[in-house]
Amino acid sequence: MDKVRVGIVGAGFVSHLHLNAYQRVAGVPVEVAAVADINREQGEKLAAQYGIKQVYTDYRELLDNKDIDVVDVCVPNILHHRVCIDAAEAGKHIICEKPLTGYFGEDKDVDPMEVGKLSRREMYEGAVKNAREILDAVVRNKVKLCYAEDFVYAPPVVKAKRLLEASGGTILELRSEESHSGSHAKYARFWHQAGGGSLLRLGSHPLGLVIHLKRWEGVRKTGKPIGVRSVLADTANITHTEVFRQTKERWLVDEWHDVEDWATVVITFEDGTKALVMSNDITLGGVVNTLNIYANNAVIKVDMTGNDAVKAYAPANETFGDEYITEKIQTKAGWSFPSPDEDWMRGYPQEIQDFMEAIYYDRAPISDGQLGFEVVRATYAAYLSAEQGKRIDLAELDAGVEK
Numbered sequence: 001m002d003k004v005r006v007g008i009v010g011a012g013f014v015s016h017l018h019l020n021a022y023q024r025v026a027g028v029p030v031e032v033a034a035v036a037d038i039n040r041e042q043g044e045k046l047a048a049q050y051g052i053k054q055v056y057t058d059y060r061e062l063l064d065n066k067d068i069d070v071v072d073v074c075v076p077n078i079l080h081h082r083v084c085i086d087a088a089e090a091g092k093h094i095i096c097e098k099p100l101t102g103y104f105g106e107d108k109d110v111d112p113m114e115v116g117k118l119s120r121r122e123m124y125e126g127a128v129k130n131a132r133e134i135l136d137a138v139v140r141n142k143v144k145l146c147y148a149e150d151f152v153y154a155p156p157v158v159k160a161k162r163l164l165e166a167s168g169g170t171i172l173e174l175r176s177e178e179s180h181s182g183s184h185a186k187y188a189r190f191w192h193q194a195g196g197g198s199l200l201r202l203g204s205h206p207l208g209l210v211i212h213l214k215r216w217e218g219v220r221k222t223g224k225p226i227g228v229r230s231v232l233a234d235t236a237n238i239t240h241t242e243v244f245r246q247t248k249e250r251w252l253v254d255e256w257h258d259v260e261d262w263a264t265v266v267i268t269f270e271d272g273t274k275a276l277v278m279s280n281d282i283t284l285g286g287v288v289n290t291l292n293i294y295a296n297n298a299v300i301k302v303d304m305t306g307n308d309a310v311k312a313y314a315p316a317n318e319t320f321g322d323e324y325i326t327e328k329i330q331t332k333a334g335w336s337f338p339s340p341d342e343d344w345m346r347g348y349p350q351e352i353q354d355f356m357e358a359i360y361y362d363r364a365p366i367s368d369g370q371l372g373f374e375v376v377r378a379t380y381a382a383y384l385s386a387e388q389g390k391r392i393d394l395a396e397l398d399a400g401v402e403k
């Protein structure tokens, strides 16, 4: 391979994060050679902005392009399953955005607006089947699957891993969160398009991170990853409550149709240690991306979004004009903390660097398809736990044991 040729499927929000990251790759020759988006205008706009030569409206044409080595899946969640499998069958390596896949009611004759009411047991089985089919297609076609979980690559997390390794300590508890004031994407409001609410959409990041950290610890200490044994979860729709409805000031997104806007999951790992994962769409004041590690001999606290390297004051919201401050703050007035390089702090360039090296040098990526699979499994088991109001043991669930 003289260089890695990438084809991007989807020309929306996250594609910009990936394209900015491709431009920063060092030591591996990379060309983003094509983009496919059903919306031609959107695809052409992205191509013009980043100098991409080829634009398709059907991703299958991109898959037919023999020059493309890797397909970067940046389309809505519901399409990940189909595009990943088609890409694998076409012999292309895959980068897939989070979540790897989910359940969207696709196998049921049901009103799309009612999908969120389906039984969580069926959802679990459907989502795990979808995820398994992607992994099987990848193995069958001998391609790589890079799971785009940027939290794993965020420099503050990487530093925390180095400290943990140096301490030789054992992780006893992890607490991780992604929350903000709500996604403005319309598809996020409906289960049949998003595959879930804040737990899947936001929680896949902290879930992916804590699952990665325990797997990494297990491999480092005994050669065997430590997996998830059980989950205990609660979900809610707080913006649907009467107390919220009665409030007058509306800073939060509150048009969730059949998806939750609040979720908390307690994970018990196979070694008996714990993680607490929180994700909600009811948090004002910017994005919360945090991780606390409690080890037997150390405490490490990580904040991927909140940093005060730059402090700025403005008497009015308009003072700084269009200049970006940080994601999802409601005002630029008063003191603020403009992020000098938000993409870098969240691990997007490091993630793409790892994926390009993995493909170029033929090695495994740090964030792989197995992590994506484990996140899908834990997420939908958590939905089942919230529905039933009890702890769910994953091995028992997979064995079909109902307690």
Ligand SMILES: NC(=O)c1ccc[n+]([C@@H]2O[C@H](COP(=O)([O-])OP(=O)(O)OC[C@H]3O[C@@H](n4cnc5c(N)ncnc54)[C@H](O)[C@@H]3O)[C@@H](O)[C@H]2O)c1
Binding pocket: 009, 010, 011, 012, 013, 014, 015, 036, 037, 038, 039, 042, 057, 058, 059, 074, 075, 076, 077, 079, 097, 098, 099, 148, 150, 185
């Ligand atoms: N890692 C992160 O921090 C992060 C952030 C945002 C989104 N995401 C993930 O990225 C994915 C895309 O989200 P987004 O916010 O960029 O969405 P978006 O709506 O901004 O963009 C999606 C694009 O896909 C295109 N599209 C839809 N159907 C298509 C098809 N059949 N073929 C080709 N293109 C098609 C749309 O026209 C649109 O341009 C989601 O899975 C989301 O979970 C990840």
